[in-house]
Amino acid sequence: xxxxxxxxxxxxxxxxxxxxxxxxxxxxxxxxxxxxxxxxxxxxxxxxxxxxxxxxxxxxxxxxxxxxxxxxxxxxxxxxxxxxxxxxxxxxxxxxxxxxxxxxxxxxxxxxxxxxxxxxxxxxxxxxxxxxxxxxxxxxxxxxxxxxxxxxxxxxxxxxxxxxxxxxxxxxxxxxxxxxxxxxxxxxxxxxxxxxxxxxxxxxxxxxxxxxxxxxxxxxxxxxxxxxxxxxxxxxxxxxxxxxxxxxxxxxx
Numbered sequence: 001x002x003x004x005x006x007x008x009x010x011x012x013x014x015x016x017x018x019x020x021x022x023x024x025x026x027x028x029x030x031x032x033x034x035x036x037x038x039x040x041x042x043x044x045x046x047x048x049x050x051x052x053x054x055x056x057x058x059x060x061x062x063x064x065x066x067x068x069x070x071x072x073x074x075x076x077x078x079x080x081x082x083x084x085x086x087x088x089x090x091x092x093x094x095x096x097x098x099x100x101x102x103x104x105x106x107x108x109x110x111x112x113x114x115x116x117x118x119x120x121x122x123x124x125x126x127x128x129x130x131x132x133x134x135x136x137x138x139x140x141x142x143x144x145x146x147x148x149x150x151x152x153x154x155x156x157x158x159x160x161x162x163x164x165x166x167x168x169x170x171x172x173x174x175x176x177x178x179x180x181x182x183x184x185x186x187x188x189x190x191x192x193x194x195x196x197x198x199x200x201x202x203x204x205x206x207x208x209x210x211x212x213x214x215x216x217x218x219x220x221x222x223x224x225x226x227x228x229x230x231x232x233x234x235x236x237x238x239x240x241x242x243x244x245x246x247x248x249x250x251x252x253x
Contacts, residue, residue, distance in 0.1 A: 092247050096189040096216040099244030105186050105214045107242075109165035116161035116211060118239035123154040123200075123232070130228055134200055137225035149201055153232070156204025164212040186214030194229065196222035203232045207246070219248045226250050 104112070123130065131146035140149065172180035192206035199221050207217045221229035229248050236246040 089249065092218055092249060093189050093191075095244045096218055096247060099242055100186070100188050100214075100216045103242035104211075104216055104245050107214070109167070109212075109214070112212060112214065113161045113164035115236075115239060115241055116157050116164065116208065119232075119236055119241075120154040120157040120161065122235045122239050123150060123157065126231075126235070127151065130200060130231060133227040133231060134225075137199065137227050138197060149198060153200040153204040153228075156201065156208045160204075160208030160212040163209075167213060184213070188215060190215045190217050192217055192219050194219060194221045196225045199225045200228035200232065203229055207232075211245070216245045217247070219246075221248070221250065223251055 127146050127150045130150045131142055134140055134145040134149055135142045167184045169182040169184055172182070174180040190206075190210040192202070192210070194202040194206065202221075203219060207219065210217045219229045219233065226248075230250070233246050233248040237243075
């Protein structure tokens, strides 16, 4: 089925329902066959690093590799889903719905804003690494990735963080003996289906407003460029987003 990589309700890490799940990523390296069916990351000299690329939720679909651009040799191995991934998708949505009701929607908007600011700062701190990931996936010039795309994603998250505590309703003019008003409320779970180009910017453009408004987000990056979305999901967990609020689903081409 289609694997889900996200913050599970019972997990303290970036995983679904307690499973440690993240694809192996090697900058200037390669992926070799390893024990127990897991690939082993190697450095640019072909020497094994001894680090396994742990892949969960890929029982039906296996794995696939992306990247390997001529200019920057990098390989990302991610779990590959097929058309029969409805159960996994439903599980991700159910996890996000629990997180929405238990953690994210009731959270004070200023606290949500603080987490979005932290995520933006963390993206800025990782500009060079994220830029290389973006270049490997898309072939975008590295100078553009680190000069525009990655800072742009941080800027989007930062912009919408500033709006999190400024979402207001209206009191309307109505006939006598009536009272009318509008109240803006989060809807629940948002699915962000992302194109292959500008993937990290899409995280900010789609994720920023959804999260600021109190919704949970499930990113579905393009199969050709999933690495920065996966990394943004990990960074969200690192800075303290509650489990299940930010999840990432990958799938094969």
